[in-house]
Amino acid sequence: MARAAAVTPADPHPSSGTRTALSPAGAPRSEAVLSRLQLLVTRKLDGLLQGDYAGLLPGPGSEAGESREYRPGDDVRRMDWPVTARTTMPHVRRTVADRELETWLAVDLSASLDFGTGRWLKRDVVVAAAAALAHLTVRGGNRIGAVVGSGADPQAPTGRRRGAVPPPGPGRLVRLPARGGRRETQGLLRAIAGTEIRPGRSDLGALVDALNRPPRRRGVAVVISDFLAPPQQWARPLRKLRVRHDVLAIEVVDPRELELPDVGVLPVVDPETGELHEVQTADPRLRRRYADAATAQRAEIAAQLRGAGAAHLRLRTDTDWLLDMVRFVAAQRHARTRGTTR
Template identity: 30%
Template sequence: MPDLQPDGFVYASLSQLMALEHRVRGLSFLARQPLSSILSGNHASRLRGRGLSFDELRRYIPGDDLRHLDWRASLRYGKPFVRTFTEERDRPTLILVDQRMSMFFGSQRSFKSVVAAELAALSAWIAFHAGDRVGGLVFDDQGIQHIRPLRSRARVEALCAAVIRSNQKLSATGPDSESEHQLDTVLRSCIATAGHDSLVCIISDFSGVSAQTLQLLRQLSAHNDVIAMQVYDPLALELPQQGRLTVTQGQLQVELEVGQRQVNRPLAAFLSGRLQDVAQMLRRSQVPVMMLSTGEDPLLQVRRELGRLTDRAR
């Protein structure tokens, strides 16, 4: 691990992530009315929610929901019986956090890797205060850390600590990506882990997406509620008209004069095109997308994006 002092902008700290608990009050991935949930998407049915578990079989009482009649028991005993259910008290929330080298970049406020760390903590605290179990998969270019979902502050801290371990291994002189398809590997692992009726938050710049990524997202969202949080840098939307931009790739560093037309135009087209390609792929997956910039406080953006997506779902 490099000799560093986390400043909250290039590198995150555990205390920084844990302190976000007190800033998520009033935030929820689920609206009061299920059809207004950001997770309702294009589906006509209700949100999967936390699910129902069988409670007991008892005699019918006027006012009971007739859809819960147990016809077999009613015919057997000659009197109407109903099955009663209770809502499950929690459900698993899995947070997938990208800490690959592609995330180690930022032109304003914070690096993408730090914004992703903050978003992971915000998502974890929102889920925890909703009564859900929290866990996740933290991945970098070398591997994946698995944190099994539990409902406890200690488990949220364990997830945040895993994020910090990967975050603080990042370095401008670090090696290039060792796994071109790491995102797809993580999604496959999540599909095997999540099962059914989990909430999955994917926090990434989605570098390296492919047709296989699209297929895996659809497979994951077929049985779970999925939110994609696409982290991007403002440079992808608008390059400065003058000045110099230092680009690094492992040991190689190149300084570009962005004021020159032959540099500015192709670089701007490449960055904006890449961002649009990812956004288009995510839209095709029909997974709700929150676009989050490195240039602004993640909490303010999450609050705004939750409102935007909830309005769209109504």
């Protein structure tokens, strides 16, 4: 039962009429959903993040610039000792004021995200969270970009003979360059919402590591996923990302990944491998073992995120994700005003 939370009911959409679909097949509807998301975010979250990120306040700045010779009155803390040693003349390092914020999203749209038994699909919550962050940050010259990961790329070479079924690959990554402006942001969100979810397992570690290359100036990095991949796959890239950037990890969870209902024999399928099993949910011991395994799994995810120094926000498909984001942003703002970061 170690991976109990990775399997999902074979028919996960018994009441799909109550959900909002953001799939490529419903492109016109997804446009309306994105517009509605923009209105909701503007009303409830607008202004909560103003002044929260480092480097935007007036002053000399912290980004390294060119060196010049020392002049009387210069701050000795800005001495450029390597250049001073080479030239035998005292030099100071100029700094460039950072007037804009660059935010990068790592959006996981692997097969396990195409599931949901609550008000939303997990995929919808991922897109909604990306939309909220985009509308919050793209202002005042700020830029936002994204790296989107889906399942195995069917065009990727596998080294097998012709006609053989390709095995699950590391996944397909699509990089959307960072741009500013409302129109560009809407284009980025449309590209995320229109991403096709492919079968096979994606590599969450490779997705996170894509934000480390090429190296960028200090900014904000947001990883949106269900984090069902083994922690040893993504924990180290996340710690590496935290060295230079402020990192926010948004974990998307469905209630059926935490506990099983008592509905008799329930067919479940692993969306990433296609394996189908029948589970007797009337057994209370099985349901208890499933819940215990799911609790341990989520505790391990939270511990790895905490160890990486990332802020952790959990969104569920059966609750008001926007209200959860409002509470999280308000708590972060309160923590910063009290002189703490987490």
